[in-house]
Amino acid sequence: MQTQAPQRFIVSSTDAARLARLRTEMLAKDPDAKVVHELPIIDAIAVEVQDAGALRRLSFASGAQVQPDREITVPDLPAEPPGGPLELETSTNALGLPELWKKGITGKGVGIAVIDSGIAAHPDLSTHVIAFKDIEHHVDTPHDEFGHGTHVSSIAAGSGKASSGRYTGCAPDADLIGVRVMDARGHGNVSDVIAGIQWTVDNKDAFHIRVMNMSIGQPIDNYAADDPVVKAVEAAAAKGIVPCISAGNDGPGPMTVSSPGNAPSAITVGA
Known part of the structure; x- marks a missing residue:
């Protein structure tokens, strides 16, 4: 008999006792089941199970909600960019940032959590990364096998030292907190991203995190509230962290914003 591949789900319930009972019963019925994330x-756990049917039956009996732990990715580049390349020194000038820098508004004292593929070693970033968390591998040394998180971090807070100031990020004195939730292909699971947000909230005060950037997304197939x-x-x-999230690269037509860019509190950015 062929063994089924394990499947991941997010199980949620606002009743903590009910969720605890379901966890106990799940682990008893499926010896290969495991809790991936708290x-x-x-009000949820992410689980990996062999018997998805048994999990759904247990959840139905307990009143808990079960959703597939879907894939979430770094957006693909658009097939046909709408215009020519916009260099970083052009975009910072277009935003009027040099005038803000002259007034001392440089992001100093603000922590930006970049929830992405990691942050690689780079002269423009090395003095800015004050913390790093790899959600999957639990490695605390900054790294990035895909490169997207490093790119985003440079736009947010690159010092510009490697280019003598030409390619300076928007907030060059801000601190960076790398939260790696994407693999070397730029792919991850929704529960990994939520675990990254959980870690960010838990460490908000320790690293003065005021902003979190998530340039990642998935197609919307559910109500935002669910x-x-x-x-x-x-x-x-609600904890005081400003979420800056990409709209995705599937526009400009209707219904092309990706999740979690549809979050009501997000500053959702299209480019």
Whole structure:
């Protein structure tokens, strides 16, 4: 008999005792089951099971909600960019940032959590990264096998030293907190992202995190109020963290914003 591949789900319930009972029963019925993430920020756990049917039956009996732990990715580049390349020194000038820098508004004292593929060693970033968390591998040394998180971090807070100031980020004196939730292909699971948001909220005061950037997304196939990652974004916003999230690269038509860019509290950016 062929063994089924394990499947991941997000199981949630606002009744903590009910969720605890379901966990106990699940582990008793499926010896290969395991809890992947604790997600109290959305009253949930992420689990990996062999018998998805048994999990659904247990959840139905307990009144808990079960959702597939879907894939979430770094957006693909648009097939046809709408215009020519916009260099970083052009965009910072277009935003009027040099005038703000002259007034001392440089992001100093503000922590930006970049929830992405990590942050690689780079002269423009090395003195800015004050903390790093790899959600999957639990490695605390900054790294990035995909490169997207490093790119985003440079836009947010690159010092510009490597280019003599030409390619300076928006907030060059801000601190960076790397939260790696994407693999070397730029892919991850929703529960990994929520675990990254959970860690960010838990460490908000330790690293003065005031902003979290998430240039990642998935197609919207659920109401925002029922979307686990949107719930986590809203919970982080309620704790005083400003969520800046990409709209995705599938525009400019209707219904092309990706999740969690549809979170009500997010500053959702299209480019």
